[in-house]
Amino acid sequence: QQPVQSPQAVILREGEDAVINCSSSKALYSVHWYRQKHGEAPVFLMILLKGGEQKGHEKISASFNEKKQQSSLYLTASQLSYSGTYFCGTERSGGGADGLTFGKGTHLIIQP
């Protein structure tokens, strides 16, 4: 079942913060985050595993709440290069036995 992402779209000024959420009605093993710029391939950002710690690099971090089956992606002091569509992909069992199920995406527009 496809995870639900919110919001569907967000417009920010450069330097503002954003939070993107990904929720599932099923128990999850892991959540993957990808960013896709228009006309390009999705690019991997990070993976959060069940029982794992919050991940992050530079000004992008994420968390995974196992009780709520929800992951959140945090973009701090957004830069113009952060614009794009963000997808979460969920995995219900470890080892990749079922592949990833992606949400419909969140469109992020950063304005100068």
Added chain:
Amino acid sequence: NAGVTQTPKFRVLKTGQSMTLLCAQDMNHEYMYWYRQDPGMGLRLIHYSVGEGTTAKGEVPDGYNVSRLKKQNFLLGLESAAPSQTSVYFCASSYWGGQPQHFGDGTRLSIL
């Protein structure tokens, strides 16, 4: 190091025609995936492979067939193309299940 290469990049077909999309990876990855991406729908898994000679159905497998005769190649076939198969097709690979997926640049396919 090319990563994941998809051919062709663009193709226009008539309803009922057949064609094969080729995906090649040079990273010695075990897992390979085919997704389709439609506006507002995110990425949906068509078929995937967990190793040479194996294939498995994903979320939307109807109308497609796949083969993984060699570890580095994953082929997606459309036996009798339909307008509903107009989409952007992405191939991806990962070292193992649940690991970051590396995507190709996509194939834009139009069925008239």
